[in-house]
Amino acid sequence: MPASQSGPTPRELMLARVLLFIAPALWSVNYLVARWAPGVIAPHMLALGRWTVAALVLLAFCHREIADKRHLVRAEAGHFLVLGALGMWVCGAFVYIGGRSTAAVNIGLLYAASPVLIALASALWLRERFGVAQALGVALALAGVLHVILRGQWSALGELTLNPGDLWISVAVLCWTAYSLLLRAWPSAFSPLARLTLISFGGVLVLLPFTAWEAISWLPSELSWRSVGLVLAAALIPGAAAYAAYSFMQRALGAARVSVVLYLGPLYSAGVGWAVLGESVHVYHAVGAALILPGIWLSTRR
Template sequence: MRPETRLRIAYVLVFVAPSLWAANYVIARSAVGVIEPHALAFFRWLVALLAMLPIAWPALRANWPAWRREWRDLLVFGALGMWICGAFVYIGAKTTTGMNIGLIYAISPVLIAVASVLWLGDRLSPRQTLGLAIAVAGVLLIILKGSPGALLSLRFTPGDLWIVAAASAWTVYSLMLQARPTVLDPFARLTAIVIAGLVVLTPFTIAEAIVLGPPKLDTKTLVLVVAAGLLPGFGAYQAYSFIQKQLGPARAGVVLYLGPPYATAATWLLLGEQPYWYHWAGTALLLPGIWLVTSGAAARHKKSPNREGSG
């Protein structure tokens, strides 16, 4: 494929990738009452693994003696990325809206920037500090439903708390990917993490099936599982990796900025979740906030091209 063609595809994927991530919020809400959270997370990543393994197998086999020593890291990554960021989202979807899932999750880039200061020794510039304040204001506006007075009697729904936990886990996951060395390329490493994630998910999925019953083998369940595995599981990760390779990490960051409006639009159009003024106002604050916080980080990554940023 010619370089010009790759660039065109990458620019198209900039607008496609956020829809693949947003699909997970629609799937999460659609799965309520159809398939239990751990079962959906387990089979989602099993489907994704079946798509990824043929591509990653040569690298995994060639580096097996070296990467098998990373098993502890892989189990931690699997617990954070596939269990907490998977099943917890589906648990949260029972008592919060898909719109709230997407908008609360949108704070992850900001949390990553802040945690980088505390953990990796990065520094927030005044511009990034301003962006942090704006983004946090946007999330609070959504959580408080536009009523500052509600802060005194603030009560999160259980679902909101599950999503906050998942977003926090994604922050730790992303930072650990940068901090922990590996002998694998990003795609092969992600495949190994998915394998570890399935190991972590297995006992929880079995326990869930014993207590609540096994998942129903019907068309709707199958569609949800395959969609979760191929869209946010396999497709979103591969689209983002392709964008990052062709356009660089700074331009790939546009995908993060498009996440909130895509999540709002998807849940509105597909689930009929009516957005209120505070959703749009919160999104209007989130977008420039995320941009201000992450643009400085992107510039530092351009100066440090060997720093891993796959996720």
């Protein structure tokens, strides 16, 4: 959205605040996909299938706008490729690769740094207003997510070890930060949905050669109902739906405030693990929620 465009309406602000709590639930499905994917479908193939299907689904809703503005696509083509590489290639395949060799606690801790990076960079680079209340909200939410990830045992923070998977996740975190900032900083002639569609196609173009290399020289994938199901689940829920919600929230609330939705990830993943995988829910989840939810309210209020 161009920086000069008028601000969001009250209805859009209300919808954006509701989506703050829905989008992380959509993203939490990716935890299940990443957990079930090894041995069924390779990381790049999963990311390619996910964003090919997502792009086609999104295209069905905005093909008329893209057709009417097709003469403007070339002007933003470089942006679509860069954003596609950051958001669909690195934040897709790299997470699946890293998840094969690192623990969930490491992934959670590394991703917990992303909202802080986005908030700081937004204040310095995008000149977004981020006052004391917002800073306190970020601190509360970060404390809550660390409490959940560490299961209430803060002494475990000094016992973490790094492995190659952590490097893949670290790159994904940095690229997600860059994706969030550039999505806000670069103006676009397209609506958020049409822009996301074109970014998705840009991501597919970037993913194609790496997927071919992976299949030939590293890790082939099986063609089965399980692999197709994982692709469809990743494409429709944490793909098209979650990214569309994120784009809309950014336009209404700004990059720094919206970044705190990542803090809900551990709580939602705990809920998904309890409902689908039979994992237990503990007291530290409730303590984490008691810190995260007020933190989000402080961070996102006007």
